Amino acid sequence: MKLNKILPYLLLLLTTVSFAQQHSEQNHSNYIAPTDPLVQQKLSKWQDVKFGLLMHWGTYSQWGIVESWSLCPEDEGWCERRGPHSHDWFEYKKAYEEIGKTFNPVKFNPERWALAAKNAGMKYVVFTTKHHDGFAMFDSKYTDYKITNTPFKSNPKANVTKEVLSAFRNQGFMTGTYFSKPDWNTPSYWWKYFPPKDRNVSYDPKKYPDQWNKFKEFTYNQIEELMSDYGSVDILWLDGGWIRPKSTIDPNISWQKSIPYDQDIDMAKIAKMARSHQPGLLVVDRTVTGEFENYVTPEQSIPDHYMSIPWESCLTMGDSWSYIPKENFKSTEKLVHTLIDIVAKGGNLLLNIAPGPDGEWHEEAYQRLDEIGKWMNVNGVGIYETKPAAPYRQGKWAYTKKGNTTYAFYLAEKGETIPASLKPEGLTIPASAKITIAGNKKVLRLKNGMIEVPAKTIAEVGKQPAYLFVIN
Incomplete structure (x- = not known):
């Protein structure tokens, strides 16, 4: 089934912009600086490197559609379904989750990515180990919905996350793991007894504490796998800010006030465990202001003023977070200006490039990185450690x-x-x-x-x- 020709390019552009606007809304006045000296040191180092790479990659790349969001039963542009199963959410979800049966990125070559990123002047990487759809790009023993349960499993590089982190670590990068707190595949989050109505858990955790505890344990276990089995990790980058304690919801922020339940997964326990394996680990619980958001992450936007707290703009090199067959990449001039603008205001740039279903980037992405690198070779003195x-x-x-x-x-x-x-x-x-x-x-x-x-x-x-x- 080829959905990549069915999803309109304009829709993808509009959904990227709309979703970014919603999730960039945040009150930064309550930022809490870390007190752990090792975390402080790591944060200072991270603030010096300035320029990083983010990659959104999963089975959704095979259809050339927005990452995960077409599974979400909300009446929003970024959730709109396309193709022969779009009329029936249950059929669509089944078809989506069967993409893995044919997902086989035989051109996967993380060493090429790492070298291109290094030559561009990037110094840290954040890789999407699992997005909201729940598909693990690592060999998790807590789910069968994973990269090592696809036709790619016979490849010696099948444990994709391990290979990516190793390749970038070998080039001297700080390494980060993007991990989605919501998981729309595991039955302890979208419990089949109550079909989901939106992105949130499909039941009230207070009424069904056993289900919620199963989900908390599942989340804890998968994060512990990433923190203990994949070498040194510098950043745990957690997405899905609607999973949060009720007490942290800001009623003045539109998307937060619509969260129906307390969805506390015990971040204190997770952070303690993660740092027991990775001392000094930066924890980035996105949009959940407090001690577990070591730096803030405006999405697809740049603050219009200098900010004294640690921050990072996560932006796309093209228009989409995930792979689309024909991407509209920003010019080298635009990307260089963006980096300068962000650094001058006190932030870092985390630039997203999306691998395709074959495991390769668009060639134009390599060209952009090469051109940025030539500029950085001369002018990086005014960027790094400033x-x-x-x-x-x-x-x-x-x-x-x-x-x-x-x-x-x-x-x-x-x-x-x-x-x-x-x-x-x-x-x-x-x-x-x-x-x-x-x-x-x-x-x-x-x-x-x-x-x-x-x-x-x-x-x-x-x-x-x-x-x-x-x-x-």
């Missing part, structure tokens, strides 16, 4: 600092070369300052607050997505 510098972002300028050095990025329009004379907006440069352009030794003259760039230097630097002025 701190934001006031006025952060102003006009076409963005600022970071490291020690006594200020880095001023000029975000060029497409095809724009450096102007012969320009003034960094909102920044006062001392007359005694030494100013150069990254990758060029020529010391530039400062006249009446304006940086003057000789024609020869303009020609030597050439056209770039953004130009970095190093001010000492």
Whole structure:
């Protein structure tokens, strides 16, 4: 069954935007900084690396549809079903869950991904070990709905999560495991006695505590597998913020006030266990403000101001989180500007690339990473291990600092070369300052607050997505 030609591209674009808007809503004023010295050290290291890779990959890639959400019986755009089984939710769910019988990503080569990401200047990875549909991209002993129970099981790299984390770890990356707290496959969450009405648990956990305890134990056990059997892990990135204690629901946030039940899975117990296996582990319980959200994660959006708390924008390189046959990738200029904008405001960029059903990325994704890498090789000095510098972002300028050095990025329009004379907006440069352009030794003259760039230097630097002025 080929659904990849049936799902309209425009629908996918709109659902990505709508869902992102809903899940970016959050009050960050109650952020709680970690007190564990090992977690503090890990968090500081993570804030220095700035640029990471996220990958959404599962059996849904074979149909070329939005990840998991077509299973959700809500009347929302991102949940809309397509294809021959769309008229009947039960038939559709059965067909969806049978994709695994033919899922066989024979081109899976995580070493190529890791090298491409490293060359682009990325320094951490977060891999989707399980999305909301419950399909495990690791060899979990607590479910048969997993990658090692597909035609790919005979492949020596069948335990995909282990292979991905190992390949990236070998390239010096910090490693992270995305894990969905909701699981729409396990009967202890969507209990068949009560068919689901929406994304939430299909029964009231207070009325049926035995079922809920089964689900809590299942979740705990799968996370412990990931924390104990897959080498060193730096980040446990938990999605599905509607699974949360009732006391943490913010009634001022539209999507949270619709959560019908207390869905407390005992994060304190999970975090303690996880850190017993992975000391200093960063725990990111997304949107659940408190001690288990070590950094916040605005989705498909960038704050319009500097934020002092640790944060990361998770964004897609194209329009979709999951694989679609024809993707609309953002330009290199747009991606470089996005990275600079985020870093200047105090955040990290986690950029999503979606593998396809054969286990490979679009070639265009590799091209983008290669182009970003060429820019980072020259200008990464103003990105890594820096701190934001006031006025952060102003006009076409963005600022970071490291020690006594200020880095001023000029975000060029497409095809724009450096102007012969320009003034960094909102920044006062001392007359005694030494100013150069990254990758060029020529010391530039400062006249009446304006940086003057000789024609020869303009020609030597050439056209770039953004130009970095190093001010000492």
